[in-house]
Amino acid sequence: MSGLATRKRSGKVVLIAMGLSVSAFALTGCEEKVDAFQFATVDGCITSGEFTEAECTIQFEQAKQENARVAPRYASRADCEAEHGAAACEPNQIQASGEQSQASAGSSLWMPLMIGWMMGRSLGGPVATQPLYKASSPGMARTASGATVDAKAGKVAVPKAAAARPAAGRVMASGGFGKTGGSMGSRSYGG
Numbered sequence: 001m002s003g004l005a006t007r008k009r010s011g012k013v014v015l016i017a018m019g020l021s022v023s024a025f026a027l028t029g030c031e032e033k034v035d036a037f038q039f040a041t042v043d044g045c046i047t048s049g050e051f052t053e054a055e056c057t058i059q060f061e062q063a064k065q066e067n068a069r070v071a072p073r074y075a076s077r078a079d080c081e082a083e084h085g086a087a088a089c090e091p092n093q094i095q096a097s098g099e100q101s102q103a104s105a106g107s108s109l110w111m112p113l114m115i116g117w118m119m120g121r122s123l124g125g126p127v128a129t130q131p132l133y134k135a136s137s138p139g140m141a142r143t144a145s146g147a148t149v150d151a152k153a154g155k156v157a158v159p160k161a162a163a164a165r166p167a168a169g170r171v172m173a174s175g176g177f178g179k180t181g182g183s184m185g186s187r188s189y190g191g
Contacts, residue, residue: 033157036127038141040116044153059129063117067131070144070166073109079172080110084142088113088134109171115141118149118163127158128165144169 039045045056073092074080080089092109112133120127132141132151141151147162 032160034120034126034160034163036118036120036156036158036163037154038116038118038132038149038151038156039153048154050155059119060117062129063119063131064114066129066144066166067114069168071111071114071131071133071169072144072146073111073169073171075109075171077110080112083136083172084112084134085136088115111169112142115151116153118143118158120163126160127163130166 037045037048037050039048039056039060042053042056042060045051045060046053051059072083074083074089077089081087089110089112092111114131115134116132117130118127118132119129130143132143132149135142135148135151137148139151140148142148143162144166145162145164147159149158149162150156
């Protein structure tokens with residue numbers, strides 16, 4: 001009879017393990033996605049045939065304005081390039097109104113170069129118009145909120161969280177997205 005009890009217990013263990021595996025798969029495989037469009041240039045947007053020249057220009061200008069508000073800032077060029085790759089960063093030239101320039105305060109912040117933008121079918125839709133930055137992984141891009149998306153141009157499916165309007169940019173510590181640097185971490189830039 002002990003053999004029968006052992007088999008029943010091991011059967012329960014297998015069922016529990018299978019249930020956990022299915023639950024983990026369900027959680028990672030069912031993230032809601034939305035349709036978005038990504039472009040590197042206004043010309044690329046126009047030639048896609050999805051939007052008019054005016055729509056492409058307006059959306060690109062919106063992404064540039066958002067870049068001023070949401071671009072992550074890094075305390076050093078090395079920190080920025082560790083997250084975005086070599087030659088993918090520039091000194092912060094964007095200062096929010098009313099803030100003292102970091103350069104004049106004796107320090108300089110770095111920010112990633114905008115390599116393109118993500119947009120939806122219309123302004124104010126489920127996909128926020130926002131800048132994209134080079135990710136350290138080849139063929140990938142990052143949103144200002146740190147979501148990694150495929151860097152291909154045209155129509156793409158992105159996680160709904162990646163399509164949301166990012167929060168104002170903040171100074172990042174070494175280690176990149178999701179970590180902020182000491183007392184500078186609470187500083188926001190812009191809107």
